[in-house]
Amino acid sequence: MSSLPLNALTIGTLTTSCGSPFHTFGFLTVRKCFLASKLNLDVLSSSRGENRSLPTSLPTPSHTYMFGVMKPGLNAILGPTGSGKSSLLDILATRKDPAGLSGDILINGITLPSHFKCISGYVVQDDIVMGTLTVRENLEFSAALRLPLSMSFEEKQERVEQVLKELDLSKVADSKVGTYFIRGVSGGERKRTSIGLELITHPRVLFLDEPTTGLDASTANAVLLLLKKMSLQGKTIIFSIHQPRYSIFKLFDTLTLLADGKLLYHGPADNTLRYFKSLGYVCEPYNNPADFFLDIINGDSTAVVMSKTYIDTCIGMDAQNQVSESIATKLAEKFSNSSSYKTLRAELDELSLQNKRKKETYKAIPYTTPFFHQLKWVSKRTFKNLIGNPQNSTAQIAIITFLGMLVGAVFAGVKNDATGIQNRVGALFFLTTNQCLNSITTVELFITEKKIFIHEYISGYYRVSAYFFSKIIADMMPMRTLPGIILTCLNYFTIGFKPTAAAFFIMMITIILVAYAASSMSLAIATGQDVTSVANMFINICFVFMIVFSGLLVNITTVSSWLLWLKYFSIPRYGLNVSLHFFQLIFLMKIQPNSYKKEPIYLRMQGISVTPWSMWQNYVALICMTITFLTIAYLKLRFLKKFT
Numbered sequence: 235m236s237s238l239p240l241n242a243l244t245i246g247t248l249t250t251s252c253g254s255p256f257h258t259f260g261f262l263t264v265r266k267c268f269l270a271s272k273l274n275l276d277v278l279s280s281s282r283g284e285n286r287s288l289p290t291s292l293p294t295p296s297h298t299y300m301f302g303v304m305k306p307g308l309n310a311i312l313g314p315t316g317s318g319k320s321s322l323l324d325i326l327a328t329r330k331d332p333a334g335l336s337g338d339i340l341i342n343g344i345t346l347p348s349h350f351k352c353i354s355g356y357v358v359q360d361d362i363v364m365g366t367l368t369v370r371e372n373l374e375f376s377a378a379l380r381l382p383l384s385m386s387f388e389e390k391q392e393r394v395e396q397v398l399k400e401l402d403l404s405k406v407a408d409s410k411v412g413t414y415f416i417r418g419v420s421g422g423e424r425k426r427t428s429i430g431l432e433l434i435t436h437p438r439v440l441f442l443d444e445p446t447t448g449l450d451a452s453t454a455n456a457v458l459l460l461l462k463k464m465s466l467q468g469k470t471i472i473f474s475i476h477q478p479r480y481s482i483f484k485l486f487d488t489l490t491l492l493a494d495g496k497l498l499y500h501g502p503a504d505n506t507l508r509y510f511k512s513l514g515y516v517c518e519p520y521n522n523p524a525d526f527f528l529d530i531i532n533g534d535s536t537a538v539v540m541s542k543t544y545i546d547t548c549i550g551m552d553a554q555n556q557v558s559e560s561i562a563t564k565l566a567e568k569f570s571n572s573s574s575y576k577t578l579r580a581e582l583d584e585l586s587l588q589n590k591r592k593k594e595t596y597k598a599i600p601y602t603t604p605f606f607h608q609l610k611w612v613s614k615r616t617f618k619n620l621i622g623n624p625q626n627s628t629a630q631i632a633i634i635t636f637l638g639m640l641v642g643a644v645f646a647g648v649k650n651d652a653t654g655i656q657n658r659v660g661a662l663f664f665l666t667t668n669q670c671l672n673s674i675t676t677v678e679l680f681i682t683e684k685k686i687f688i689h690e691y692i693s694g695y696y697r698v699s700a701y702f703f704s705k706i707i708a709d710m711m712p713m714r715t716l717p718g719i720i721l722t723c724l725n726y727f728t729i730g731f732k733p734t735a736a737a738f739f740i741m742m743i744t745i746i747l748v749a750y751a752a753s754s755m756s757l758a759i760a761t762g763q764d765v766t767s768v769a770n771m772f773i774n775i776c777f778v779f780m781i782v783f784s785g786l787l788v789n790i791t792t793v794s795s796w797l798l799w800l801k802y803f804s805i806p807r808y809g810l811n812v813s814l815h816f817f818q819l820i821f822l823m824k825i826q827p828n829s830y831k832k833e834p835i836y837l838r839m840q841g842i843s844v845t846p847w848s849m850w851q852n853y854v855a856l857i858c859m860t861i862t863f864l865t866i867a868y869l870k871l872r873f874l875k876k877f878t
Contacts, residue, residue: 301497301500301575301578301582303488303578304470304472304488304490305470305488306465306469306470307465307470307487307488308461308462308471308473308486308487308488309470309471309472309473309486309487309490310473310475310478310486310488310489310490311323311474311475311490312474312475312478312489312490312492312524312528313476313491313492313493313528313531314476314493314531317492317493317495317531318492318494318495319444319476320359320443320444321495322474322490322492323441323443323474324443326472327354327356327441328346328350329356329692329877330877331875332877351692351694352380352602352694353435353438353439354437354438354439354440354441355431355433355437355440355441355693356440356441356442356443356689356693357428357431357440357442357445358443358685358689359443360685361424361425362428362686362689362690363424363427363428363431364615364619364686365410365412365413365418366410366413366416366619366622367618367619367622368407368408368409368411369398369403369406369407369408369409369411369419369423369427369430370398370407371615371618372411372427372430372431373394373397373398373427373430373431373434374390374394375611375615376430376432376434376435377390377391377393377394378603378607378611379602379603379608379611379695379696380434380435380602380693380694380695381393381435381602382602382603383602383603383604383607393434394434397430397433398430401426401429401430401433401460402426402460403423403426403427403430406419406423410622411424411427412424413623415623415624415625416622421450422449422456422457425445425449425453425457426457429445429457429460429461432693433464437469439471439472440461440464440469440470440471440472441472442461442471443473443474444473444476445458445461446458446475446478446482447476451479454478454479455479455481455482458478458482458485461473461485462485465487477528479524480522480524483503483522483523483524484503486503487502487503488500488502488503489502489503489506491506491531493531493562494562496565496566497566497569498531498562498565498566498569499565499569500569500575500578501574506523506527507523507526509572510526510527510530513565515530530565531561531565533561601694601697603696605697605700608695608697608701608704609700609703612701612704612708613704613707615704616704616705616709617708617709619709620708620709620712626678627713630672630675630713630717631716631717631720634672634716634717634720634721635724637668637721638721638724638725639724641661641664641665641721642724642725642728642729645657645658645660645725645728645729647730648661648729648730654730657729658729658730658731659810660786661725662809662810663786663806665721665725665745666744666745666784666806666810667777667781667784668721669714669717669718669721669745669752670748670749670777670780670781670805670806671777672717672749673714673752673753673756674756674773674774675713676710676714676756676757676760677756677757677759677763677766677770677773679709679757679760680705680757680762680871681760681763681765681766684764687701688874691876692876692877698871698872699868701871702867702871706864710750711750714749714750714753715746715749718742718745718746719742719746721745722738722741722742722745726738726741740812743853744809744812744853745809747809747853747856747857747860748805748806748808748809748856750856750860751808751856751859751863752777754859754860754862754863754864754867755773755776756769756773757863757864758864758866758867759772759773759776760773761866761870761871761874762870762871779800779803779804780803780804781806783801783803783804783807784804784806784807784810785801785804785807786810790807802855805856808853808855808856811849811852812849812852812853
């Protein structure tokens with residue numbers, strides 16, 4: 235038996251149990267290769283990883299046996315939608331949810347090592363790149379977090395320049411990738427940037443999920459030529475693809491053909507036509523082989539050679555589906571009985587017996603860099619992204635400044651009488667509730683970057699804690715602190731609050747703490763959500779109750795006892811209580827013309843204590859709520875489902 239080359243990927247036997255609601259795959263690998271085995275499909279999966287449950291009335295699906303070897307070169311997984319291409323790719327790359335999976339993955343004859351994420355790369359179908367950064371900055375970020383600290387900064391920069399040159403991205407290196415609001419690089423350059431993020435680590439194995447999706451024919455061909463060039467350097471490149479043109483198909487070294495989760499062919503791509511010809515399927519001249527194979531699977535009359543008797547039996551609405559399903563089953567049986575399949579299985583069985591396997595979990599993700607290094611770089615990128623998004627930074631500051639000037643104009647020249655009390659309380663209420671409502675923008679903090687976070691976390695860029703704290707430090711805190719400073723500076727002296735430095739900073743700190751608590755609550759609700767509209771709905775409901783029990787719209791002392799407990803969850807109430815307690819100028823009682831007496835009557839009417847601790851306990855409450863909500867948000871992010 236010939237020995238396998240380095241970086242070969244073998245697919246062999248997979249054992250599973252019936253009744254699982256997921257795909258139950260298991261894999262072994264031998265010598266930089268993967269060995270997969272007996273496959274049982276309880277659920278069919280689309281190319282995007284969507285699960286479609288089989289009807290309960292159907293019998294238990296039979297086992298399908300998969301074997302194969304993927305050597306250094308271009309290894310394509312071809313099949314129609316729902317054939318299991320992406321599922322197979324995700325499992326080989328250990329990006330499938332381990333729940334419901336059984337078996338092993340071996341690399342170089344040993345169990346999947348904990349540093350597998352460091353020696354392999356995965357390019358997802360939808361290009362996940364930070365659009366507000368330049369191509370070079372994205373690559374530098376990948377290099378900083380995925381290359382060891384033992385490498386100097388100059389060596390990492392040299393690696394970045396090498397990748398830029400290899401991918402022909404030098405001309406657009408300092409151009410932003412682009413977002414919905416920022417014009418960026420072309421689709422092909424964006425795809426090459428995604429590939430470059432993985433090439434930074436010089437991976438031995440590179441996975442790509444449908445790398446040509448969304449690209450025009452010329453750009454798709456250029457991307458595959460690039461991958462072919464990389465494969466000639468000894469890399470094992472495995473990718474799923476749906477319907478390649480002929481100029482792309484002829485670049486393939488190995489072809490794996492799937493349909494309905496069944497293996498129809500696996501072997502040299504240039505031998506595929508001869509194999510199907512031996513089964514009676516002849517490709518017409520000038521027909522694209524990839525289209526020809528899909529026509530066979532789908533039961534296209536121009537490609538499928540079947541007996542007229544069988545076709546006549548397939549009558550009714552599901553006739554075409556029955557033909558297609560029967561073809562896939564028959565082709566899988568034909569291949570499992572072929573001499574090449576039996577030879578390959580014998581080879582893999584012998585190799586598997588020679589390897590002692592050690593169990594290891596998929597989720598044991600190592601990190602090349604320490605926590606504070608990750609925190610530094612993720613915070614740096616987060617701040618750049620904040621500055622690079624005008625709608626998230628400049629627009630918010632402009633709106634806050636406008637509102638501050640408007641409030642100052644409305645409440646200017648407040649008098650020291652009963653009307654002054656109402657106006658000052660109204661101004662304080664507006665400032666605190668405005669900070670709560672403004673915090674709704676925080677919901678986008680994790681939702682918009684959810685795909686980027688999941689991809690980078692699985693790839694071993696950083697820890698969850700490093701990502702979480704970087705978003706708090708470099709995004710949430712600046713965008714909640716600056717509005718508090720602006721509102722205080724614009725309104726404090728205009729409205730006529732207590733003219734002391736201590737009172738000025740007490741108000742500023744109060745507004746900022748209210749913003750922190752409200753933003754933390756928004757994060758706790760929004761983390762893990764896929765769309766902002768759902769999170770916004772729940773947050774608005776919470777804020778409505780908080781505003782009602784803030785102490786202005788309803789006198790807290792008159793609320794029924796069975797509802798009174800809700801006041802303890804009102805964030806604006808704590809901010810308003812601090813302000814009302816401290817700004818004693820609004821509590822002057824006129825006893826004679828030009829003569830005033832300080833009386834805490836209004837405070838008592840609102841149920842606010844006038845002891846020193848009563849003010850500080852509101853601060854304690856705001857800080858405790860902030861910490862509690864941030865803890866909830868972190869735990870939701872930590873246990874977020876990160877596998878498909």
